[in-house]
Amino acid sequence: MDGCSPATAEISEVHLGRAATVSQGVNWLTLGVIVVFHLGALAAFFFYTWQRLAVMIALYVLAINVGVGMCYHRLLTHRGYQVPKWLEYCMTVCASLALEGGPIFWVSTHRVHHQKSDLMGDPHTPREGGFWAHTGWILFGNALHAQTGLLSRYVPDLSRVRFHVWISKFHWIPLTASGLLLFGLGWLTGGPQNAIGMLLWGAFLRVTLGLHATWLVNSATHMWGSRRFNTRDNSRNNWWVALFTGGEGWHNNHHANPVSARHGLAWYEIDVNYWGIWLLSRLGLARKIKIAEIGVEALRTVSPPLSHR
Numbered sequence: 001m002d003g004c005s006p007a008t009a010e011i012s013e014v015h016l017g018r019a020a021t022v023s024q025g026v027n028w029l030t031l032g033v034i035v036v037f038h039l040g041a042l043a044a045f046f047f048y049t050w051q052r053l054a055v056m057i058a059l060y061v062l063a064i065n066v067g068v069g070m071c072y073h074r075l076l077t078h079r080g081y082q083v084p085k086w087l088e089y090c091m092t093v094c095a096s097l098a099l100e101g102g103p104i105f106w107v108s109t110h111r112v113h114h115q116k117s118d119l120m121g122d123p124h125t126p127r128e129g130g131f132w133a134h135t136g137w138i139l140f141g142n143a144l145h146a147q148t149g150l151l152s153r154y155v156p157d158l159s160r161v162r163f164h165v166w167i168s169k170f171h172w173i174p175l176t177a178s179g180l181l182l183f184g185l186g187w188l189t190g191g192p193q194n195a196i197g198m199l200l201w202g203a204f205l206r207v208t209l210g211l212h213a214t215w216l217v218n219s220a221t222h223m224w225g226s227r228r229f230n231t232r233d234n235s236r237n238n239w240w241v242a243l244f245t246g247g248e249g250w251h252n253n254h255h256a257n258p259v260s261a262r263h264g265l266a267w268y269e270i271d272v273n274y275w276g277i278w279l280l281s282r283l284g285l286a287r288k289i290k291i292a293e294i295g296v297e298a299l300r301t302v303s304p305p306l307s308h309r
Contacts, residue, residue, distance in 0.1 A: 018128040021141030031139050034211075037099070040204025047197030056201045059097065059178070064210045065246040067095030068106075069273035073248065076158065077107045080261030081277055081289040089163050093174050099207045100214060102168030108154035113218075114258055117233035124218040126234070134212075134219035179203045213244040221251035228265075228294070229256035237269070247271030257292035257299065265294050 044052075071091035074080045083091070092103055100106055109123050116122045126133040152159035159165060179199055186198030216238075225236030235255035242249030242263075247270065250263040264271030280286035281302065289302040 018132055018137070018140075021137070024141040026140055027138075027142070033099075034135075034139075037204050037208050037211075040200055041208035044197070044200035044205040047193070047200055049197065052197050052201035055182070055198060056206045059202050060206050060210060062094045063097040063206070064213060065273055065276060066091055067093075068098050068100060068210075068214060069246050069248055070276050071095050072100075072103060072106045073110065074261050074273065074277065076103050076164075077110045078259050078261075080259050081281075081286050083280060083286050087280075087285055092164065092167055096167060096171045096174045097178055097207075098210050098214070099175055100211070102171035103164050104151050104155050104158050104168035105171075107158060108151040111154050114255070117231075117235065117255065118222065119233075126219055126222045130219055130223060133222065134215045137218075175203070175207070213241075214248075216241045217245060217248045217251060221249055225249075225252070227252050229253070231255045239269075242270060246273040246276075248273065253292070259290050260292035260299060261289050262291045265292060 071088070072095045075083065075088065075091065095106070096102060113122055113124065118125045118127055124133045124137040129136065158168075179202075182198040182202040183195045186195035190197075220241050221236050221238045222234045223236070225238035225241075227236055229252055231252060233255055235252045237252045238249040240249070241251075247263050248254075250265070250269050250271065253265050253269070254260070254263045261277050262271060262274040263269075264274060277286055277289060281289055287303045290299045291302060292299055
């Protein structure tokens with residue numbers, strides 16, 4: 001079911017978090033996909049080459065840094081900056097390579113997380129258990145990845161954009177296409193063994209590492225680290241999660257200033273994803289960048305000319 005009535009939407013808002021989703025049972029399709037990708041990730045270590053490692057790193061940066069961090073999180077969820085629509089769509093495709101669902105599912109889940117952070121109804125709070133916050137929350141309940149109508153109440157801005165509705169329903173296409181491309185190019189350049197190796201490193205291992213990096217933001221950064229701001233939740237700044245995710249680990253900074261496109265506020269808080277946004281601004285492709293600063297209550301907005309819209 002894709003559409004829903006207002007009454008159904010109201011009910012769906014309540015049925016978030018562990019208490020509701022566990023009662024709906026295990027989502028065997030999601031569990032099966034995760035198991036297969038983890039098995040493929042383990043198999044990848046038997047097919048190691050420097051070339052395959054390089055391919056994995058390049059695709060990881062596109063999917064996790066450019067896609068999830070810069071696009072799904074800081075651009076689409078919080079609107080911390082603006083880019084031309086064609087670039088927004090390209091970055092969204094990169095994000096879909098992470099196997100974390102389409103933009104409507106990802107953004108709506110994260111907006112609910114901010115609204116109910118570490119309270120009942122938070123989709124992945126560690127108060128329900130560390131494993132639940134890390135992985136368990138996606139293993140139970142009805143799959144919402146393609147239910148754009150049901151989730152539209154949380155993302156009315158994205159639901160009005162035909163591209164975001166389409167890619168949310170068919171978010172698996174870019175990853176599948178990239179896997180076929182990796183396999184084909186690997187075969188052409190090194191035969192069947194290289195084809196399998198490229199697929200395992202460029203898709204299975206890369207996706208698995210990216211999933212755990214993102215899940216660490218849900219779990220570790222609400223359990224371990226320091227707190228610069230006295231937020232109403234348990235968000236914390238965690239330096240090693242920030243390294244894995246390109247800056248998403250400065251989570252207490254983020255919860256205190258959700259709209260800020262920069263999460264690393266101190267000089268020593270490395271924020272690679274913000275550096276990418278800064279680079280886009282230097283190229284004239286990002287504007288109205290909202291920046292939080294330590295000790296300053298109001299956000300600062302940087303807005304160089306936006307060209308090629």
